[in-house]
Amino acid sequence: MATIEDVAARAGVSIGTVSNVLNRPQAVAPATRARVQAAITALGYVPHAAARALVAGRSRTIGLIVPEVTNPFFADLARGAEEVADDRDLTVMLYNSNKAPGRELRFLGQLESQRVQGILLTPVNQVAEALSDVVARGTPVVLLDRGSGHRNLCSVAVDDRVGGELAATHLVERGHRHLAFVGGPFTVHQVAERLAGARSVTDAAGARLEVIETTGLTVAAARAAATGLARRPAADRPTAVFCANDLLALGVLQTVTRERLRVPGDLAIVGYDDIAFAAAAAVPLTSVRQPRQQLGRVAAQLLFEEIDDPGRHGHRQVVFQPELIARASTRVTAPAS
């Protein structure tokens, strides 16, 4: 593969001049510049990023580690981050930790070894001890969606408690006095917060909120819970459920529909995340939407702030407010006769 030296030889100039053509073209006489450009295209010269990174001391990339690439939440977040990175001509290296702490650790090491300018990370569990080392050695890190507790790091997240409040308020305002929360396990911080938010609203409104814990956040996990609900006598049944995410909500919708309940007539449903399927469901689903792409943008901005001026930079924990998207699954219907 052609090197800068080959280009220089072909253009009859020194390598310094070629480097100038590449990095500060205005400093090179137009005729020379043209000659060098010609040599570059003729040889198909592609600069060697590693050599550049070596002199510069850092590479022109930032790292992004997410627990699930498949999840549109993180895909959108990545888009947001990329957008900001593009403005600086930086590449975002995307890694999928798949919720495996081992993978997270490995990628962290790789990114550090590549001397990335900074790292955006959704930590798998607690923030690894290894992370503190990375930060101590000088690579800025911004936490995504989790671990906002860390005061010595920047982080961005969405307020799940507010999300819970939005959902519950929406239902209470529509006259529901007996709600159910479906979700779990409660060890997942997000789930617990969403419940807490809902609880605060129902308590204040004097409404009833029963809690149905599931083992996970999948369609399948919703089945058991929903079957139980649907088979209760109407008087004993909540008139609305708030699900910790849209998959659960879809599961509930499917199951109770099969059990011949009408949605929203017999049971109103609110989901969380506003995935693409929410709008496309048999009964379009009311859901709580998080500003995903903005989350990524702001995270990247915080990171660059720290990169640009590590001294003056003060760590910030940015919390976004979610938004409720009302659809048919909570529409007020004429009371059944």
Added chain:
Amino acid sequence: MATIEDVAARAGVSIGTVSNVLNRPQAVAPATRARVQAAITALGYVPHAAARALVAGRSRTIGLIVPEVTNPFFADLARGAEEVADDRDLTVMLYNSNKAPGRELRFLGQLESQRVQGILLTPVNQVAEALSDVVARGTPVVLLDRGSGHRNLCSVAVDDRVGGELAATHLVERGHRHLAFVGGPFTVHQVAERLAGARSVTDAAGARLEVIETTGLTVAAARAAATGLARRPAADRPTAVFCANDLLALGVLQTVTRERLRVPGDLAIVGYDDIAFAAAAAVPLTSVRQPRQQLGRVAAQLLFEEIDDPGRHGHRQVVFQPELIARASTRVTAPAS
């Protein structure tokens, strides 16, 4: 940040020895090795990947460009490729072209500039001219899922025609004589092939196959088609539909269910891709599954084959066979009275 020189100084050895500890520990006396290791951990030394890549002439990574990270097909494919790369201690750099030719081009350039050992690519449209340059300059490329026509490149793909045959055979064997194919646009190679496969089977069996073209492969796109179907008089209605993907199939399922048809009693449904939702649908969906992870594995293996011995390597086009997963949506039911 600590360099190899700092480590050498602290351990009282030369940098050559430190390098040996890192790359061929058995060549270093145990006592020295221990001393160096201690220095490494004490200083938190992390080797500089760019410096390594510079001497080596290539980095320890391969690139993977997919059109949609959100799509589980590509996520699984990535996992397969990673698995193989891990065995060689290589990192997979994942890029999401988002079907934008501009992004694809940019990433291709970045990967080449990083001197990756090879590239796995799902080309957005036709194979870009730029790609030939990349290949000509010596970076091996394997095409994923598309562009198998190129005889001068390796590629892996799944036989969509066989997929169509599987689906149609399954339905014909269950006694269906009037089928419908739902999908589109037919400019998408995969869609056209699936239809062609189905057609060959129905023709051979003397069954009827009507074609309902949709504008896209989404739940929403299925609505119109399904509504039309459901409202036809039973005699004029196909007894089974084969959808070009699972999203369409789910849309059809939802819509015809709402129109009071029973699945599979009144209408059997076969999807394609076997996404997670297929099994979790109201009526679990029969679907054609592609060996996604294996696709990634084999692609990576082909790439490494070429990397290891570019001279002897002969380009191959590997085509996998899909598999039909039978579920409730095509179960044979007692004929309605």
Added chain:
DNA sequence: AACAGCGTTTATAACGATTCAATAACCGGA
């Protein structure tokens, strides 16, 4: 004719690792 000033170009020293030939240290055997 000498020189200051300017715009271009060049030579060279980094950057942080790996590699490999050369050297040093050590051992047992003659």
Added chain:
DNA sequence: TCCGGTTATTGAATCGTTATAAACGCTGTT
């Protein structure tokens, strides 16, 4: 005691680029 043969360690060259200080060639002034 010296030697051949290991085994361990070192020093220097090298990778491809950027940055920088010095050199160069003109022009216009004095």
